[in-house]
Amino acid sequence: MDPTVLAWALAQPAGSRAAALAAAYTGGTTRVTFDGRTVEYRSLDELGRALAVLRGAEMTAARRPSVTLASFSRGGST
Numbered sequence: 001m002d003p004t005v006l007a008w009a010l011a012q013p014a015g016s017r018a019a020a021l022a023a024a025y026t027g028g029t030t031r032v033t034f035d036g037r038t039v040e041y042r043s044l045d046e047l048g049r050a051l052a053v054l055r056g057a058e059m060t061a062a063r064r065p066s067v068t069l070a071s072f073s074r075g076g077s078t
Contacts, residue, residue, distance in 0.1 A: 001025070001048035005055050018058075021051050 009022035017034050024032045025048060030041040041047040 001045075002052065005048070005052050008055050009051050018051065018054055021047060021054065025051065 006022060006025065009018040010026075012018040012022070020032050020034045024030065025044060028044070030044060030047055032039050032041070032047070041050065
C-alpha cells in the first residue's frame with residue numbers, strides 16, 4: 001500500500017469510513033464495520049485498494065478548479 005494513502009486515512013476523523021478502513025488495515029484484519037454494515041475484504045491488498053479509491057475521490061472533490069486566462073492582442077498597428 002502507498003504510505004501516503006495510509007497516512008491520509010489515519011489522519012481522518014475517528015468514526016469516518018477512511019479511519020475504519022485504516023484501523024482494519026493496520027490491525028491486519030479484512031473485516032470492517034461502518035455505519036452498521038460489515039464488509040469482508042478478500043485480502044489486505046483489496047482493502048488497501050479500497051482506501052486508495054476513497055482517497056482519490058476525496059482528493060478530487062477537494063481539488064480547486066483551475067482557471068486559465070487568455071489574452072489577445074492585434075499584431076500590427078493600423
